[in-house]
Amino acid sequence: MSLRTQVVVGIVGMSLLVVTLLFAVVSPRMSRTFSDIERAEVETDVGRASNAVATELSNLESTSHDWAAWDESLEFVQGTLPTFPTENLTDDAFVNLRLNFMVFFDSAGRAVYVKSYGTERPAGDFLTAVASIRALWTSTDDTSSRAGVMALGGSLVLVAIHPILSSLHEPPAVGMLAIGRIADAAEVDRLAAQIAMPLLFRTADDPRNPPSVLATLVGGDSTGPRSAVVPLNKDSVAGYAVWRDLLGKPVAVLSVEIARDTYRAGMATSDYLMLALLVTLAVLGGGFLYFLDRRVLSRTARLTRDVAQIAREHDASQRVPAGGRDELARLGTNINGMLASIEESREALARSERQYHNLFESSRDPIYITAEDGRFIDVNQALVDLLGYPKAEIMTMTAGQFYVNPEDREAFQVAIGENGFVTSYPVTLKRKDGAHLRCLLTSILETSTGNEGRVYQGIIRDVTELLRNQEKLSFLATHDPLTGLLTRSALDDVLRLEIARAMRNLDRLAVFYLDLDKFKEVNDVHGHAAGDRVLQEVGARLREALRASDTIARLGGDEFVALLPGIDSPRDAEIAADKVLQALRDSFKIPDDGSLGLSVSIGIALFPDDGETATHLLQQADAAMYSVKAQGRNGWRRFERGSAPPSES
Helix, strand or coil: CCHHHHHHHHHHHHHHHHHHHHHHHHHHHHHHHHHHHHHHHHHHHHHHHHHHHHHHHHHHHHHHHHHHCCHHHHHHHCCCCCCHHHHHCCHHHHHHHCCCEEEEEECCCCEEEEEECCCCCCHHHHHHHHHCCHHHCCCCCCCCCEEEEEEECCEEEEEEEEECCCCCCCCCCCEEEEEEEECCHHHHHHHHHHHCCCEEEEECCCCCCCHHHHHHHHCCCCCCCCCEEEECCCCEEEEEEEEECCCCCEEEEEEEEEECHHHHHHHHHHHHHHHHHHHHHHHHHHHHHHHHHHHHCCECCCHHHHHHHHHHHCCCCCCCCCECCCHHHHHHHHHHHHHHHHHHHHHHHHHHHHHHHHHHHHCCCCEEEEECCCEEEEECHHHHHHHCCCHHHHCCCEHHHHECCCHHHHHHHHHHHHHCEEEEEEEEEECCCCCEEEEEEEEEEEECCCCCCEEEEEEEEECHHHHHHHHHHHHHHHECCCCCCECHHHHHHHHHHHHHHHHHHCCEEEEEEEEECCHHHHHHHHCHHHHHHHHHHHHHHHHHHCCCCCEEEEEECCEEEEEEEEECCHHHHHHHHHHHHHHHHCCEEECCCEEECCCEEEEEEEECCCCCCHHHHHHHHHHHHHHHHHCCCCEEEECCCCCCCCCEC
């Protein structure tokens, strides 16, 4: 076998062996890695969808609490307030609460009132369905509420039940209230819009559910996996979660479907890498074969003349003959190898410089190179656009001049000096127009081959808008979007902190429970837009009437709570209540309708006089407020266990 044949067979064989081994080892690992990443993404999306349903159930449970723990509901179930349905259970109430049915049971389990709205199903269907979960209310001393999902004739219904109690929320219960909302296509679409992804919510016995997935999730009990991920095809993957009803039985399958972008991109990248490796090996092998064939294995009769010509012309692109197996052939091979190396190095250097320039200038991310003292060595156009200075002006400045806080530059140098690099290092820079930019720096510290000594090379990522959006989302999570006041959940956290602080400092804390008198008439007469304007104005007046250290929250509807820490005596709370009444006594302007008067009923509870827990204080203040309502409204009253008349202002 000739030398040429041996070389060809050896290079081809080794290349195929390397490619085969790499493909056998790398491809399965990359496939598993991207599958795991895809599974994690889908499980996260399933969790988001489940949280959206759980949030709706929580809101429904809160609504059942508001209606069940109402004295008028209690009186209605006991038969002493027959006008309750016509006055309160109107179609507008069902629309506002987004309810499809409401059922009142008395203490004997008899349905005293059933109403359905916005559905073709008769009220009797809901009564029959709710009867199956009524057994969950086992005692008149049970004051807890429950919410969940149940199936109704091929449809899913979000249900909440609550024992009917007095406004003090104390047993015994005189009945049970069940409310619900059908999870129809519109409701599911609304949930899908909240999480910004396609969402399906089907009954557990829906034939479109994959049987294997349902069996895996149910597992015979409630200890099965929380979710399952199933690739549907090469383009999409689905995630499933099973919901159980209030009795613990599997009742619904929640599913989301997303495109397999991550997996496909990963596998495409794997294919591209393998193809690039194969092409590289082919090119290198072919080049090496060409070199051996044309430079090493050919005759070198013209070696001396060609070498002299190359030396005179300083042209490394020329080659000398290198055929044969003698010493001249070996010499020619060495000379040609040296010439080829010189030429390739020059081409590689030129190619590297072109690639660097193209990448540097065309990058969307701002890129900079500075000396250790902050002098700019080079910047790209994206950085010029970010900072708003002409490039020529930037080149005359130092990096420290762009920091809002100059000492941050020194902190950055210390951080990068520890490891020689920083990743996503937060800084605040300033543009030429004075605007502040919140940015992340990813930079490395290198020793330059020129006269600059050590240099910083880095990329800047402007995250100003991203952080602003995150802060806005954080605000909306704890504040009422209409009035800007705290929400019920945020109020609970603040109240617990204030109680702990008052307990530590041996201070008093006042809790005001405020309810606008006859506010429903504002919405009925002037419309909900006018009602919203009035609620916004009420929030603004409460801020003005109370101290900056006081906390104000809107519980929903026309109910507000104010926390007044640092109260020296009950009289201080009474003075503050008088200020609130005076602030809300002035007329409220209504667009196109002139103005209207409004009053408020205020219940007051003091820590530690009237209670030592957040729940207890709110209940006592709520009870005092209802006492004011019973005495004619438009006043305040501190919680009392006796029967003294309320104070009026």
